[in-house]
Amino acid sequence: MKNRKVITFIAYLWCFAILGSYSVWNFGSRFITPVNQPISQPESGVEYEKVVISSASGTELHGWLFPGNVDMPVIAVFHGIGSNKGKMLPRVKLLSEAGYTVVVVDFSAHGESIAEKITFGKQEAQDVDATIKYIRSRFAESKIGVIGISMGGAATLLSESKRDIDALIIEGVYAKFIYAVRNRMALKLGILEPAITPLMVVQLEPRAGARLDELQPITQIKEYQGALYVLGGKDDMKTKEKETLSFYKEANEPKQLWIVDGAKHEDLYNFDSQKYSENVLRFFQRFLLNEEISEK
Known part of the structure; x- marks a missing residue:
């Protein structure tokens, strides 16, 4: 009888372990699985061209190029994980109306850019490189600005082409990928986070082809020599305020910081479109157009 109880207990443990492993593996799949989908075209009457890079x-x-005024700088907008170029159209409109040429693309495994997996910034950094190279091939003498949102900002800092960017805005960017995992696991699982995070991280290299030491944008911030504007939500629990502040602290001059009161890990344009528009346009006016901006 005693042996039977021991065997039953061990069997239950094995079942629990198998079920738990499957659950963690399946949970990890949610983050790397492609989010490809058809993207609706910009509204009728908007001048643009489709580009494939x-x-x-x-x-x-797959992306869009919106031509601006002659001799104006070019600005690329890079979306976050799970997003796509279509969701960047409000920012495109803001920048286009100010006269800038704007380029938006779907990252690998997003929107209409077909790929096998999302890599949290590794292959996306190559996508940034390709986009900046494309812009430079068509607008050789133009200054280049970038808005990088969450993973889009991480990919930009991890890219080789950051040296070619004159003015960069990063929004809600993780300092190190391990922090991004910990923060999200803590939100979902609470006190179980310390047990689950290692099981998530161990999947990174075999499944996404990236190592933790390759996904540390904070270590690249000193390599960026252009103007930097660091944005983050005051109440962001996925990219915490201290991470946002670390980018600002470590960055070279010139640099600016905006901690958005009340904002979580969300679209900061949608959160406060008026203030966002004012701040972003003033930043690009100052560092792309070299216009003197009086402080309010």
Whole structure:
């Protein structure tokens, strides 16, 4: 009888372990699985052209180019994980109305850019490189600005082409990928986070092809020599305020900081479109157009 109880207990443990492993594996799949989908075209009457850019990641990046005024700078907008170029259209409109040429693309495994997996910034950095190279090939003498949102900002800092960017805005960017995992697991699982985070992280290299030491944008911030504007939500629990502040602290001059009161890990344009528009346009006016901006 005693042996039977021991065997039953061990069997239950094995079942629990198998079920738990499957659950963690399945949970990890949610983050790397492609989010490809057709993207609705910009509204009728808007001048734009479709572009396809070959990335070293192996992906054909599908994007749009919105022509601006002659001799104006070009600004690329890079979306976050799970998003796509269509969701960047409010920012495109803001920048286009100010006269800038704007380029938006779907990252690998997002929108219309077909790929096998999301890599949290590794292959997406190659997508940034390809996009900046494309812009430079068409607008050789133009200054280049970038807005990088969450993973889009991480990918920009991890890219080789950051040296070619004159003015960069990063929004809600993780300092190190391990922090991003911990923060999200803590939100979902509470006190179980310390037990689950290692099981998530161990999947990173075999499934996403990236190592933790390759996903540390904070270590690259000193390499960026252009103007930087660091944005983050005061109540963001996925990219905490201290991470946002660390980018500002470590960055070279010139730099600016905006901690958005009341904002979580969300679209900061949607959260406060008026203030966002004012701050972003003033930043680009100052550092792309070299216009003197009086402080309010």
